[in-house]
Amino acid sequence: MTQATRIDGKAFAARLREKVGEHAHRFAERTGRKPGLAVVLVGEDPASQVYVGSKGKATLAANMESFEHRLPADTSEADLVALVKTLNTDDAVDGILVQLPLPDHIDEQAVIAAIDPDKDVDGFHVINAGRLSVGQAGFVPCTPLGCIMLLKDLHGDLSGMDAVVIGRSNIVGKPMAQLLVDANATVTIAHSRTKDLAETVRRADIVVAAVGRPEIIRGDWLKPGATVIDVGINRLPPEPGREKGRLVGDVAYDEAAEVAGAITPVPGGVGPMTIAVLLRNTLVAAHRNEGLAPPEGL
Numbered sequence: 001m002t003q004a005t006r007i008d009g010k011a012f013a014a015r016l017r018e019k020v021g022e023h024a025h026r027f028a029e030r031t032g033r034k035p036g037l038a039v040v041l042v043g044e045d046p047a048s049q050v051y052v053g054s055k056g057k058a059t060l061a062a063n064m065e066s067f068e069h070r071l072p073a074d075t076s077e078a079d080l081v082a083l084v085k086t087l088n089t090d091d092a093v094d095g096i097l098v099q100l101p102l103p104d105h106i107d108e109q110a111v112i113a114a115i116d117p118d119k120d121v122d123g124f125h126v127i128n129a130g131r132l133s134v135g136q137a138g139f140v141p142c143t144p145l146g147c148i149m150l151l152k153d154l155h156g157d158l159s160g161m162d163a164v165v166i167g168r169s170n171i172v173g174k175p176m177a178q179l180l181v182d183a184n185a186t187v188t189i190a191h192s193r194t195k196d197l198a199e200t201v202r203r204a205d206i207v208v209a210a211v212g213r214p215e216i217i218r219g220d221w222l223k224p225g226a227t228v229i230d231v232g233i234n235r236l237p238p239e240p241g242r243e244k245g246r247l248v249g250d251v252a253y254d255e256a257a258e259v260a261g262a263i264t265p266v267p268g269g270v271g272p273m274t275i276a277v278l279l280r281n282t283l284v285a286a287h288r289n290e291g292l293a294p295p296e297g298l
Contacts (some may be wrong), residue, residue, distance in 0.1 A: 003199070003257050003258065004183075004256070004258070004259075004260040004261055004262055004263045005154075005261065005262040005263075006083065006257075006262075006263065006264075006265055007150055007227075007229075007262050007263060007264045007265075007269060008107065008268070008269075009146070009150060009264055009268060009269040009270055009271065009272050009273050010268045010269075010272045012149070012153060012276075013146075013272035013273050013275070013276035014272075014275040014276075016273075016277070016279075016280060016298070017058065017061070017062055017275075017276045017279060019297075019298060020062050020276070020279045020280050020283050020298065021061065021062040021063045023283055023295045023298070024062055024064050024283055024286075025063045027283070027286055027287065027290075027292075028063065028175070030292075031290050031292075033065075033092065034063060034064050034065045035063075035064045035065070035094050035095075035283050035285070035286035036064065036065040036066075036067060036090075036092045036093045036094050036095070036097045036282075036286070037055075037059050037064055037066070037067065037093075037094065037096075037097065037121065037278075037279075037282045038067040038068075038069065038087045038090075038093045038095065038097070039055055039056065039064070039066070039068050039088055039097045039098050039099060040069045040071065040080070040084070040087075040096070040097070040098045040099065041068070041069070041070050041071065041099045042071045042072075042073065042075050042080060042081065042098075042099070042102055042103060042106065043071075043072070043073035043102075043103050044073060045101070046151060048099045048100075048101075050097060052068065052070075052099055054275065055097070055275055055278065056068055058275050058276075058278075058279060059279065059282075062279045062283075064199035064279065064282060065092065066281075067087075067092075067093060069083060073103050074103075075103075075106075076105075076106075077106045077107060077110060077111070078087070078103070079179075080098075080102075080106060080111055081110065081111060081114045084096060084098065084111060084114040084115055085114060087119070088114075088115070088116040088119060091289075093119065093273065094119060094121075094282055094285040094286040094289050095119055095120075095121030095278075095281060095282035095285045095286075096113070096115050096116070096119045096120065096121070097121060097122050097278065098111055098112065098122075098294060112124045112125055113125065114183045117131075117138065117139075118285065118288060118289065119285060119289075120139055121142075121278060121281040121282050121285055122139070122141060122142065122278070122281075123137055123138070123139040123140045123141040123142065123145075123168055123175070123281070124141060124170070124171065125139075129170065129174075129175070131177060132175055132178050132179075135182065139281050139284075139285070140175055140281075141171050141172065141175050141269060141280045142177065142273075142274045142275075142277040142281065143171065143172050143210075143231060143270070143273070143274050144175040144176035144179055145175075145179070145272060145277045145280075145281075146174055146177060146270060146274055146276065146277045147179075147208060147229050147231065147270060147271025147273070148176070148179040148180070148183065149273065150229065150264065150269075150270070150273065150276070151183075151206065151229065152183070152280040154227060154262055154285045155227070157184075158180065158184060158185045158206070159183070159185070160184065160185070160186065161185045161186070161205040161206055162185070162186050162188075162203055162204050162205045162206070163177075163180045163185040163186065163187045163188070163204060163205065163206040163207075163208065164187075164188045164189075164190055164200055164201055164203070164204035164206070164207050164208070165180065165188070165189050165190070165208045165210065166186065166190045166191065166197070166201070166207070166208065166209045166210060166211045166217065166250070167191060167208075167209070167210035167211040167212070167231070168189055168191045169210065172210040172231055173191075173210050174189075176208050176210065177189050180206070180208075181183035181251035185206065188203075188204070189198060191211070192211070197221075198218070198220075198221040200223060201217065201218050201221045201222065201223075201275055202222065202223055203223065204222075204223060204226055205223065205225075205226055206226065206227050206229065207222065207226055207227070207228045207229070207251075208229045208231065208270055209228070209229070209230050209231060209237070209249065209251050210231035210232065210250065210290075211232065211233055211250050212232055212234065212250065213232070213233075213234070213250060213254040214232070214234035214236060214248050214249075214250065215248055215250070215251065215253075216250055216251075217230075217250055217251040217252065217256065218252050218255055218256075219242060219252055219254075219255025219256045219257075219258055219275075220255070220259070222256055222259045222260055222287045223259075224259055224261075225260070225261035226259070226260050226261060227252070227260065227261055227262045227263070227276030228251055228260045228262070228263040229264050229269075229270060230249035230250055230251040230253070230263065230264050230265075230266050230270065231249075231250065231270050232248075232249040232251070232266065233247060233249065233266055233267070233271060234247070234248055234249070234250070236248055237249075247266060247267055248266060249264075249265075249266030249269075251263070251266075253265060253266065280298050283295070283298070284298070
């Protein structure tokens with residue numbers, strides 16, 4: 001039996017970052033400044049520290065300015081919103097990203113609502129969600145936009161394909177479904193309350209798994225030849241004698257690879273796309289903020 005094609009998100013992301021860097025260099029030559037991304041981190045969450053560090057390095061590597069604001073965990077919501085409003089009016093800042101999760105005493109939605117939608121490169125603001133739903137130009141959350149890029153790179157035209165999105169979060173599931181609808185796919189959103197999840201998945205030419213449960217999607221749930229995009233990243237408990245458990249997605253990869261036509265691995269599939277698309281969104285924001293047409297083909 002032939003194994004599924006492995007969709008190399010790492011390689012695609014590297015190409016996208018290179019393109020963004022080239023366009024950012026041209027932007028700087030044209031405007032006299034580099035595109036700027038401000039990242040705000042509140043508290044000492046270890047995973048968030050790693051993400052912010054990697055975002056900063058990637059931003060500099062793409063010929064952009066990186067503005068990091070690291071705030072103590074006891075920062076008040078009012079002070080955080082005040083910082084966001086200052087960044088809204090800073091002409092050197094094209095994109096604002098507030099690293100989630102925030103400490104429990106801060107209302108995430110209130111902070112996201114304070115971001116200028118035209119600088120909301122994470123695509124979480126309700127105005128950008130609305131723009132996506134009615135087909136206007138805005139910012140789309142980075143992970144689903146990365147997924148649709150991988151799908152279009154693989155298939156070209158998605159018209160008429162049956163797609164199932166498993167998960168209905170505002171960050172991945174809902175925008176992913178909207179992007180697939182916009183690409184003329186026929187879309188089902190499935191979730192934990194779906195009556196027969198396996199049977200729903202079996203109908204799909206495209207399966208996007210974003211439910212956050214390790215290896216819930218089994219190989220025998222898939223239609224032969226389906227394309228599987230695994231957004232999940234879960235760490236299993238360590239095996240005896242090992243310090244760390246292995247990282248797995250929401251799809252049982254080895255089983256799925258024997259049935260699917262193409263599949264993203266975890267790690268190395270969707271994950272690298274997220275930062276690459278963040279840089280792409282920042283570049284687009286910079287062009288719009290200067291009254292320029294965003295580069296084509298990104």
